[in-house]
Amino acid sequence: DTGVSQNPRHKITKRGQNVTFRCDPISEHNRLYWYRQTLGQGPEFLTYFQNEAQLEKSRLLSDRFSAERPKGSFSTLEIQRTEQGDSAMYLCASSPSRFAGGYGYTFGSGTRLTVV
Amino acid sequence: TQLLEQSPQFLSIQEGENLTVYCNSSSVFSSLQWYRQEPGEGPVLLVTVVTGGEVKKLKRLTFQFGDARKDSSLHITAAQPGDTGLYLCAGPHEKRSQGNLIFGKGTKLSVKP
Numbered sequence: 001d002t003g004v005s006q007n008p009r010h011k012i013t014k015r016g017q018n019v020t021f022r023c024d025p026i027s028e029h030n031r032l033y034w035y036r037q038t039l040g041q042g043p044e045f046l047t048y049f050q051n052e053a054q055l056e057k058s059r060l061l062s063d064r065f066s067a068e069r070p071k072g073s074f075s076t077l078e079i080q081r082t083e084q085g086d087s088a089m090y091l092c093a094s095s096p097s098r099f100a101g102g103y104g105y106t107f108g109s110g111t112r113l114t115v116v
Numbered sequence: 117t118q119l120l121e122q123s124p125q126f127l128s129i130q131e132g133e134n135l136t137v138y139c140n141s142s143s144v145f146s147s148l149q150w151y152r153q154e155p156g157e158g159p160v161l162l163v164t165v166v167t168g169g170e171v172k173k174l175k176r177l178t179f180q181f182g183d184a185r186k187d188s189s190l191h192i193t194a195a196q197p198g199d200t201g202l203y204l205c206a207g208p209h210e211k212r213s214q215g216n217l218i219f220g221k222g223t224k225l226s227v228k229p
Contacts, residue, residue, distance in 0.1 A: 004158075006158075033216065033217075035219075040221065041221055041222075042120075042204050042206070042219030042220050042221050042222050043159065043204075043217075043219045044219070045216035045217065045218075048216060056216065058216070091158050091159075093158070104149050104161040104164050105161065105217065106161070107151075107158030107159050107160070108158050109156070109157050109158050110156075110157070110158050112156070
């Protein structure tokens with residue numbers, strides 16, 4: 001297993017465009033998380049999945065954001081009508097459910113989004 | 117509101133020096149984790165501490181969890197340039213049914229050769 005994989009690594013888009021990011025978790029991990037990190041801040045929780053079920057969404061996740069995890073494998077995060085304030089590093093992480101909440105996540109390398 | 121406050125925010129030292137960074141909260145955490153993050157990469161888990169008063173060592177890094185489980189520290193002995201990075205502490209949300217971790221803002225460490 002090569003760990004958590006995120007694509008693309010970098011994305012530059014014009015304001016108002018839609019973007020989609022993909023995350024492939026560690027295959028035996030059934031929990032998958034999305035976080036956002038801006039400069040000088042720690043990662044902030046966006047949403048998480050247990051298998052294909054989206055169990056929680058942060059208030060940071062506005063109506064322009066949607067995440068899916070069909071079949072409980074890879075996940076996508078879509079941002080519609082991007083705004084400059086969406087510029088950030090989007091991080092995906094996974095964990096086995098029996099370790100959830102207390103024993104650490106494996107993060108991907110992130111997708112750096114720049115909205116111009 | 118659960119918050120994790122890390123100090124110092126920035127730290128620049130010479131190779132070979134010792135340092136300690138701190139992670140404090142007014143809330144009790146069932147466990148705390150420490151991650152190191154390099155520029156342009158995701159955080160990498162270093163350690164998880166679970167028991168109040170627990171001390172864990174990882175080569176030159178020593179992690180301590182406070183007796184009351186409200187604070188933690190990371191001590192690095194004889195720092196090396198390879199230790200440079202953003203050190204983040206994180207803990208599980210108080211509502212255990214929620215799967216998210218709360219992160220501090222991190223301590224940005226620079227070790228100069």
